[in-house]
Amino acid sequence: MQDSPTALCSVGLVVLAIALNALGQTGSNDQQTKLAMTPPMGWNSWDAYGTTINEKAFKANANWLAKHLKAYGWQYVVVDMEWFVTNPVAAGNSKTFQYSIVDYGRYIPPPNRFPSGANNAGFRPLADYVHTLGLKFGIHILRGIPKRAVEKNVPIEGSSYRATDAADTSDNCPWNFDNYGIDSNKPAGQAYYDSIARLYASWNVDLIKVDCISSRPYKSDEIRMLSAAIKKTNHAMVLSLSPGPAPIEKAAELKKYAQLWRISNDIWDLWHSTVDYPQGLGDQFANAAKWAAISEAGHWPDADMLPVGHLGPTPGWGKQRETRLTHDEQRTLLTLWSIARSPLMVGGELPAADEWTTSLLTNREVIAVDQHSADSHQVLATDKTVIWVSKSVPKQEYYLAVFNIGSVAQETHYKWQDLGLMAGKYKVRDLWLRKDLGLKKSIRSTLPRHACVLYRLSQ
Known part of the structure; x- marks a missing residue:
């Protein structure tokens, strides 16, 4: 039996509707x-x-x-x-x-x-x-x-x-x-x-x-x-x-x-x-x-x-x-x-x-x-200090956050290698102070209770 134009049209509309629905769902x-x-x-x-x-x-x-x-x-x-x-x-x-x-x-x-x-x-x-x-x-x-x-x-x-x-x-x-x-x-x-x-x-x-x-x-x-x-x-x-x-x-x-x-x-x-x-x-x-x-x-x-x-x-x-x-x-x-x-x-x-x-x-x-950072992770945690590191995207830089979670002020001092950072020196910028601190072999901070520093490190 020969298909009628009406039947073919109906089938075509059904196929089109299914395709559009699938496209819409994919969208x-x-x-x-x-x-x-x-x-x-x-x-x-x-x-x-x-x-x-x-x-x-x-x-x-x-x-x-x-x-x-x-x-x-x-x-x-x-x-x-x-x-x-x-x-x-x-x-x-x-x-x-x-x-x-x-x-x-x-x-x-x-x-x-x-x-x-x-x-x-x-x-x-x-x-x-x-x-x-x-x-x-x-x-x-x-x-x-x-x-x-x-x-x-x-x-x-x-x-x-x-x-x-x-x-x-x-x-x-x-x-x-x-x-x-x-x-x-x-x-x-x-x-x-x-x-x-x-x-x-x-x-x-x-x-x-x-x-x-x-x-x-x-x-x-x-x-x-x-x-x-x-x-x-x-x-x-x-x-x-x-x-x-x-x-x-x-x-x-x-x-x-x-x-x-x-x-x-x-x-x-x-x-x-x-x-x-x-x-x-x-x-x-x-x-x-x-x-x-x-x-x-x-x-x-x-x-x-x-x-x-x-x-x-x-x-x-x-x-x-x-x-x-x-x-x-x-x-x-x-x-x-x-x-x-x-x-x-x-x-x-x-x-x-x-x-x-x-x-x-x-x-x-x-x-x-x-x-705009990646690979954020904690690298150190004690009852007084927490330190996080992440990578800056897309630049080849790092972010470093040092937190004093203790109840009194404390001084911290770390070499970069202690924190998983392998370069011998980094240019350091304090992001809260919006201030460049120069080229450093290590990082030293004096932090009041519950305070922190946030640095960007670049070579």
Whole structure:
């Protein structure tokens, strides 16, 4: 029997559709692969606003970042947790939260906090505003499906399923009341994650920080499902996992599905903590060293936000304050994060930043260590001193960071060979002082408690 022109045309259209879909999916995978080729830099609302961030405050911080920091590589602005409640509290959880949820059980920003999101516009107008500044827009979510959506058993957008089909009602985040976990054994669970990923793509979101997913509990299936949902949108979105510490034995899986993952619990403005939450700056040295070999373009162990500047008006932990880290400790914070190649997300209220804080965040030579180095690793660690080395890319130079983690001032003196550096002499530049120190056969430093030096070494 001879094929009709209509039949041939139909077959051709089907083949073309399959090819275009495959091409689109490949494009999506390529986009995700090329995300976060250097550690993302930006600002997150949690350290300054807790759960109370609103559109006016968010825009003020975005505007300040665009004016003062964008030229130095800072580009993300991220709305942290509970942006979807109408009655936020200063920090943490509340069983009296009133949620802004529409249609298919998906959270949207309430107009009393984000007026541009009225009439179900969601975050698209705010994302568009951020993009006009030349910045990128991120949001925080909690893994799972809203308990309110399950109570009402709403339909899941784009599917024949309903909320109760997707929820695992025995799975509750131990520190948050908003959501149930997703039942990964049911296709309805993937359908729900697909639906929220489509929503965030329609808002033009650039980064999704997902909480209660990468530590206590570590939710392998939900990480995989969220990654798959993002890829299906054909819209590039960085996937950032929180909190920590993520298990290092899951490093290969984390690199397969996410761009960023936390290596510790929340870091705040203290040196050392005797409790699990919060953690202090001094506690982060061991974590950073453990994860150093895992970092690579597109996949970054995340040492958490930078609690510098004004932590207020309603910080996520403690009372409104200026950071309690000393100037030396703040330089140590930026130096460790940079030589470990962590994402850099400022936590303080940007419009309240003083001259010191601004100078801390606008040192191009220090930022280059974070953005353009390789083979970062710890070469020495005692109870008093920690030393890291990395290579400058693309130049044949080295970066050297020496930290005094002890409680009193100390003098350090090392020959280059002691640190795995084989040349007899190096030209030394102090990156914090922006000062050339000349040709040296060894390095000698006198460091106050919790202070550091950061050098660039060249021949």
